[in-house]
Amino acid sequence: xxxxxxxxxxxxxxxxxxxxxxxxxxxxxxxxxxxxxxxxxxxxxxxxxxxxxxxxxxxxxxxxxxxxxxxxxxxxxxxxxxxxxxxxxxxxxxxxxxxxxxxxxxxxxxxxxxxxxxxxxxxxxxxxxxxxxxxxxxxxxxxxxxxxxxxxxxxxxxxxxxxxxxxxxxxxxxxxxxxxxxxxxxxxxxxxxxxxxxxxxxxxxxxxxxxxxxxxxxxxxxxxxxxxxxxxxxxxxxxxxxxxxxxxxxxxxxxxxxxxxxxxxxxxxxxxxxxxxxxxxxxxxxxxxxxxxxxxxxxxxxxxxxxxxxxxxxxxxxxxxxxxxxxxxxxxxxxxxxxxxxxxxxxxxxxxxxxxxxxxxxxxxxx
Amino acid sequence: xxxxxxxxxxxxxxxxxxxxxxxxxxxxxxxxxxxxxxxxxxxxxxxxxxxxxxxxxxxxxxxxxxxxxxxxxxxxxxxxxxxxxxxxxxxxxxxxxxxxxxxxxxxxxxxxxxxxxxxxxxxxxxxxxxxxxxxxxxxxxxxxxxxxxxxxxxxxxxxxxxxxxxxxxxxxxxxxxxxxxxxxxxxxxxxxxxxxxxxxxxxxxxxxxxxxxxxxxxxxxxxxxxxxxxxxxxxxxxxxxxxxxxxxxxxxxxxxxxxxxxxxxxxxxxxxxxxxxxxxxxxxxxxxxxxxxxxxxxxxxxxxxxxxxxxxxxxxxxxxxxxxxxxxxxxxxxxxxxxxxxxxxxxxxxxxxxxxxxxxxxxxxxx
Numbered sequence: 001x002x003x004x005x006x007x008x009x010x011x012x013x014x015x016x017x018x019x020x021x022x023x024x025x026x027x028x029x030x031x032x033x034x035x036x037x038x039x040x041x042x043x044x045x046x047x048x049x050x051x052x053x054x055x056x057x058x059x060x061x062x063x064x065x066x067x068x069x070x071x072x073x074x075x076x077x078x079x080x081x082x083x084x085x086x087x088x089x090x091x092x093x094x095x096x097x098x099x100x101x102x103x104x105x106x107x108x109x110x111x112x113x114x115x116x117x118x119x120x121x122x123x124x125x126x127x128x129x130x131x132x133x134x135x136x137x138x139x140x141x142x143x144x145x146x147x148x149x150x151x152x153x154x155x156x157x158x159x160x161x162x163x164x165x166x167x168x169x170x171x172x173x174x175x176x177x178x179x180x181x182x183x184x185x186x187x188x189x190x191x192x193x194x195x196x197x198x199x200x201x202x203x204x205x206x207x208x209x210x211x212x213x214x215x216x217x218x219x220x221x222x223x224x225x226x227x228x229x230x231x232x233x234x235x236x237x238x239x240x241x242x243x244x245x246x247x248x249x250x251x252x253x254x255x256x257x258x259x260x261x262x263x264x265x266x267x268x269x270x271x272x273x274x275x276x277x278x279x280x281x282x283x284x285x286x287x288x289x290x291x292x293x294x295x296x297x298x299x300x301x302x303x304x305x306x307x308x309x310x311x312x313x314x315x316x317x318x319x320x321x322x323x324x325x326x327x328x329x330x331x332x333x334x335x336x337x338x339x340x341x342x343x344x345x346x347x348x349x350x351x352x353x354x355x356x357x358x359x360x361x362x363x364x365x366x367x
Numbered sequence: 368x369x370x371x372x373x374x375x376x377x378x379x380x381x382x383x384x385x386x387x388x389x390x391x392x393x394x395x396x397x398x399x400x401x402x403x404x405x406x407x408x409x410x411x412x413x414x415x416x417x418x419x420x421x422x423x424x425x426x427x428x429x430x431x432x433x434x435x436x437x438x439x440x441x442x443x444x445x446x447x448x449x450x451x452x453x454x455x456x457x458x459x460x461x462x463x464x465x466x467x468x469x470x471x472x473x474x475x476x477x478x479x480x481x482x483x484x485x486x487x488x489x490x491x492x493x494x495x496x497x498x499x500x501x502x503x504x505x506x507x508x509x510x511x512x513x514x515x516x517x518x519x520x521x522x523x524x525x526x527x528x529x530x531x532x533x534x535x536x537x538x539x540x541x542x543x544x545x546x547x548x549x550x551x552x553x554x555x556x557x558x559x560x561x562x563x564x565x566x567x568x569x570x571x572x573x574x575x576x577x578x579x580x581x582x583x584x585x586x587x588x589x590x591x592x593x594x595x596x597x598x599x600x601x602x603x604x605x606x607x608x609x610x611x612x613x614x615x616x617x618x619x620x621x622x623x624x625x626x627x628x629x630x631x632x633x634x635x636x637x638x639x640x641x642x643x644x645x646x647x648x649x650x651x652x653x654x655x656x657x658x659x660x661x662x663x664x665x666x667x668x669x670x671x672x673x674x675x676x677x678x679x680x681x682x683x684x685x686x687x688x689x690x691x692x693x694x695x696x697x698x699x700x701x702x703x704x705x706x707x708x709x710x711x712x713x714x715x716x717x718x719x720x721x722x723x724x725x726x727x728x729x730x731x732x733x734x
Binding site: 062067107115127295309331333 | 428430679700
């Protein structure tokens with residue numbers, strides 16, 4: 001676990017393009033990508049500070065100093081502050097040393113606003129959003145990354161296949177989640193997560209309850225994943241407990257067609273808004289446009305959500321080595337939801353590969 | 368689950384005192400305290416906006432709208448934005464309606480900096496840290512809260528008592544964690560968390576690994592807790608596997624005396640830095656001052672860490688109904704660590720109550 005110099009070089013080149021004099025990066029998947037691990041973050045300010053000359057140092061509370069040195073190497077530049085003193089004097093000392101007073105510093109997505117406003121009160125520095133910078137530096141996956149994404153989708157699919165026969169009315173959403181967690185863990189998958197949204201809960205795309213008891217007649221949106229060798233999986237299937245209603249059947253088939261259209265449009269060189277449109281148009285034409293409230297997909301890799309977003313406002317073209325989800329859905333508040341999601345990548349030869357190992361035909365649990 | 372008007376009133380009074388024209392509150396324990404729940408937060412901007420007239424609304428991505436209405440009530444003012452459009456136009460519309468252009472808006476601790484800098488690029492508004500504002504509004508616990516804090520410490524202590532006889536060389540830190548999780552869950556405790564730091568890992572106060580196999584001769588710092596009826600527990604005991612060395616014994620007894628001195632100093636009316644000093648002086652006098660790298664304690668309640676911090680720079684006096692930890696430690700990098708932590712509160716009659724149910728004498732596991 002130490003600084004990956006190749007990745008740092010790419011990041012620094014992007015910083016220069018963006019005209020930044022510095023970048024503050026708080027603990028995050030951005031940091032895992034760069035140094036192989038990330039310290040725990042509590043309310044105490046901590047961040048790595050990177051400058052365009054390729055130099056970097058770490059500012060943290062004294063209590064994290066040992067851990068940070070362990071991650072960055074014993075000779076790393078670590079500036080620690082003590083609870084009794086507060087953090088801004090240390091930040092000021094470092095910013096002065098680095099010549100950042102009066103300059104423009106980007107913040108990655110996990111830096112907390114209250115910290116940067118406290119810094120701004122103590123010294124003259126201009127902060128700007130560097131939301132996309134670390135994302136841009138890892139938007140193109142290596143062959144090893146692509147193999148890793150495939151591997152983690154395989155164990156995720158296996159977990160689904162093992163758990164599926166155990167899903168039935170009477171168990172809770174939490175039970176489904178826990179069974180998936182166990183099966184992913186048994187295959188080496190860590191940081192497991194799941195959205196299990198049954199019946200009306202399925203109408204919330206990011207539902208995060210877990211207590212509802214599954215009932216006959218439910219659709220169950222099962223969106224889950226884990227991390228294997230630092231790469232993330234993300235898979236959604238929607239199943240039905242007992243024979244679905246005509247409306248549920250209709251909605252499922254529309255989403256399935258939309259998802260296939262999104263995958264088909266995801267070709268090297270495609271304008272990304274057109275991929276969104278390919279999936280969305282099918283749902284709109286079927287009269288359900290108002291119930292498709294999200295983007296079509298998101299990039300994936302070291303984070304579950306990273307670049308490129310597959311949405312209308314992302315005006316760029318799909319390139320080789322980009323990996324992302326295609327996951328249209330229909331969410332009818334108070335009734336039910338359907339979402340189908342695959343991870344897709346455009347490989348080094350420009351071929352589109354769909355990673356998910358589970359079929360997308362309607363699954364009806366006999367009960 | 369809806370807005371707690373009494374708590375909102377207290378918050379709004381504090382906002383006025385702080386001279387804020389608005390407060391942005393992202394999903395957090397601050398929000399749980401106010402409305403009883405908190406939506407999931409992803410990279411999409413969302414926050415509640417509260418103004419000093421007591422009015423509030425919620426800005427979120429369309430995909431969270433149903434969930435937010437469910438939490439706040441169907442007639443709540445929810446302004447949602449769509450992935451395809453970005454979030455700043457919606458924020459601008461709301462800020463204009465609320466008369467916040469050119470004004471000063473506080474941010475709670477979970478608002479992300481990149482979001483607020485993107486807002487500042489799109490409109491004229493001054494953000495400031497409102498780190499302490501929600502904390503201040505809940506620093507004084509109700510009798511019900513105090514009973515809840517006691518209840519969650521009881522189940523946490525029970526979990527420790529059940530797991531302790533199962534801790535032995537050969538199992539991993541993760542095994543200890545999982546057993547504690549299981550016992551806390553069996554007693555209704557959710558959101559379980561634990562730091563199990565054995566041997567040299569004990570020298571990192573916020574160690575967050577879990578893979579080390581416990582060995583004879585280890586000290587094991589066991590810092591853990593959970594949530595019961597929305598209130599948090601936090602307890603640390605350090606145990607020894609096999610007969611401790613003279614140095615381990617010495618360090619343990621020093622920390623034990625320091626912890627007792629901190630508890631004894633925690634009386635109604637005490638100047639908070641003096642509580643820190645009471646514990647710290649014992650460690651300094653014993654020659655281990657450089658190894659006590661943290662504050663003595665932190666407030667607790669709806670968050671594991673909230674006001675009041677027990678540290679030198681918190682220049683206020685201890686009042687009735689404050690609840691906090693007393694947790695001195697000695698952390699010798701590369702060797703071992705010892706921490707002992709109790710939750711303490713000053714009750715409505717001005718009496719200091721130590722909530723932890725487990726004794727603090729040295730525990731030596733025979734092996």
